[in-house]
Amino acid sequence: MTPRERAEKSAAALWAGDRASAWVGMQITAIDEGSATLALRIREDHCNGHGIGHGGVTFLLADSAFAFACNSRNQATVAQHNSITYLAPVRLGDTLTATAREVALSGRSGITDVTITNQDGKVIAEFRGTSRAIGGSLFEESP
Template sequence: MTGQARAEASAQAMWESDRASQYLGMQIVEVGEGQATLQMTVRPEFCNGHGICHGGLTFTLADSAFAFACNSRNQATVAQHNQVSYLAPGREGDVLTATAREVSLSGRSGLYDVTVTNQDAVVIAEFRGASRAIRGQLFEE
């Protein structure tokens, strides 16, 4: 199985059980070995008391892209810790895109950067996630 085929099969296996990402209306745009791109439209109920996209939902989109990137090799992998910097507000109706890319993978530990942009290529947030491989696979090869 090629790396791309494994990444696609891993994403499909994860997506089937990822009720949170589905519920929030996320879509997988692209996956590859060590990378993933997801999108989500900011719905009215995603906005906080300031009328902008709640930071937790921006974080959730970035975290989901991170998860699909770090699980792309069919090795069950979870977040060890994450950090996010919010650079601009997301607004109702915006289509947010989270693009995750692997920075480092060594043994069971990985490091991933995720950039969240809107439909005008404005950077909304920068996210860094550290991953840890655990026992198991997403699908049987």
């Protein structure tokens, strides 16, 4: 199995149990070993009292892209710590893209950066997550 095939199979297994990402309306648009791209169109129910996209929705998108990138090797992996910096507001109707890329992996710990852009390519937020492999796999691989 190639690394990309493993990443695709890992993403399918993770997606099957990921109710939150599907509920909010995300789509996986690309997946590979150590990377993932997810997209989300901003709906009315994603907006806060100021009429702009809720920061929690942007964080959720980034966190999901982070999760798919971290789990792309078929090793069950969770977040240790995540942070986000918001750089521009999100508007109703925007299509956000979260592009996650692993920047470091050492033993069971990793660092993954996620850039969130809108449909015009404007950077909306930057997210950094640290991960920890917890043992186990997402699907059974034959030896």
